[in-house]
Amino acid sequence: KNEVEQSPQNLTAQEGEFITINCSYSVGISALHWLQQHPGGGIVSLFMLSSGKKKHGRLIATINIQEKHSSLHITASHPRDSAVYICAAAMGGGADGLTFGKGTHLIIQP
């Protein structure tokens, strides 16, 4: 069974700061997902990656397959980035769902 660990659990930062959220997993995966859960509860997929790096606006996600580690970075953070960020591992080979980390609760203060 894959274990997915995220750190930190909680993060409070000032507007404009560079944010890093880390995710590690215990066994090999086919893909790693980063999700955002807004205060209202909705879950939105940010990235899915199996190697290297992806960028969308101010968000960057990287993955190191050998080290079983992924990071989500937010540049020039803004209060609207306040949310819970969740990483999830896809084991591959079938439609067997995702294994989720517990999430990182991010608060960006003005």
Added chain:
Amino acid sequence: NAGVTQTPKFQVLKTGQSMTLQCAQDMNHNSMYWYRQDPGMGLRLIYYSASEGTTDKGEVPNGYNVSRLNKREFSLRLESAAPSQTSVYFCASRRSEVQETQYFGPGTRLLVL
């Protein structure tokens, strides 16, 4: 294009009552999932359906049943609700068995007294 929809948004049940959570997607996706989210824990897979007519257990299936009614709809039934089933339930879907983005519904908040 509504994406993934769930009904109801919120429900209160008494212990022993039954109910069905409904989920529908209009993206022509093959795979559909039911997850539950509890405080301090990550989302956990209850059941999934790789295609119309097939369903499989996930990590926490006890106390639940599912039906893949057609390609669009995947329902989750609680036959005899228990307080331990108090949770937020999310339905999700994705296009195929290939690892792709999952799209989530807005969630159903269930309270079992």
